[in-house]
Amino acid sequence: MEKSCYSLAPMAPMGTPTAQPPVVVINSNDTLLGPVPQRMQCKYCQMIMETSIKKRVTRYTHFFALAFCLTGLLCLVPLPYCLKSCQSLDHYCTSCNQFLGKAAN
Numbered sequence: 001m002e003k004s005c006y007s008l009a010p011m012a013p014m015g016t017p018t019a020q021p022p023v024v025v026i027n028s029n030d031t032l033l034g035p036v037p038q039r040m041q042c043k044y045c046q047m048i049m050e051t052s053i054k055k056r057v058t059r060y061t062h063f064f065a066l067a068f069c070l071t072g073l074l075c076l077v078p079l080p081y082c083l084k085s086c087q088s089l090d091h092y093c094t095s096c097n098q099f100l101g102k103a104a105n
């Protein structure tokens with residue numbers, strides 16, 4: 001009596017890796033915050049609070065200032081630093097100070 005010990009059914013690999021990235025929580029409210037403090041629940045500390053807003057200059061702020069410099073409009077250089085539309089408004093949690101999102105300009 002001989003035993004045939006070969007198996008004809010190799011296991012199909014389960015859960016083949018695909019091109020999907022690992023699960024990331026989508027921050028859908030990243031750019032949907034308004035230009036005024038928002039009452040919302042912090043996603044970090046779960047506190048319901050009103051966000052605090054901090055103005056932040058962006059690379060565009062410096063870009064416009066530099067552009068005014070190069071075109072000889074030196075008196076307009078401070079303008080981008082005063083205009084809201086040239087700056088970014090960031091919302092922070094008043095409880096844990098975590099960054100919650102940007103205001104849509």
Ligand SMILES: [Zn+2]
Pocket residue numbers: 042043044045046047093094095096097098
């Ligand atoms: Zn918080």
